Amino acid sequence: MAGNKYIKLLGIIIATVMINVIVFSPGIIGVAIGENAFASAFGITLVLASILALLYGSYHAFFKQPAPLPVKEMVTHDDYVEALMPFMRVGSLEGDITVTLDQMERLIRKKDTLMNVLGQRFEVEELSYKKFASVIREVEKLLYLNVRSMINRLRVFDEAEYKSVMSQKSSRFSSGIMQQKANLYHEFLSFMKHSLDTNEEILLKLDKLLLEISRLDSFDPAEIENMPCMREIDSLIKQTKYYKQ
Known part of the structure; x- marks a missing residue:
């Protein structure tokens, strides 16, 4: 992603330089500032426009935040990483995002x-390979x-309000309202912790699967489903089959 930004900015710089060379080179158009009123006005306008183009290109390349990709359109690993990275700047969530x-x-x-x-x-054609x-x-x-479910929750998280609620600084509302707000954020934090625990459980089951595969000499395809780790994985998949995003 960063590489594409540099390429786009480089393209703007090259195009701007080429236009200025063509306009101001004596052997081509040869506009000279100070030669006459029209040439001066045109030359100054082009220089200012070039500066603005470079500033605008730099802003779009490095400062303007792109519209986030809709969660349902995320497909690749990089899509998920790109969606999570902005939350690294949120101090309250940095640790969870890093994990x-x-x-x-x-x-x-x-x-x-x-x-x-x-x-x-x-x-590759064996039934055992296909099942695993x-x-x-x-x-x-x-x-x-x-992770997709986590991103959905993260996109509605308001850090400023979270800090205000948790510090109990806002006295404009009743204690009952503030408690309800606090409960919502506690629920959010609990959801994040549960999601990280679930991810870790998934990774642990893959470790168990790798261990069982590596230490067995032969497999009967009909017995694969009865391997302890396979039963655990199947149970985990069934538990989250209807997991709400």
């Missing part, structure tokens, strides 16, 4: 390791579904 990003990176590493082990133990690979993909979807 979430770390969990997502660990998921990628664990999935790659599992797929490599499966590739060494089975042929299918479960790994479902577990991956489960973690990202959980």
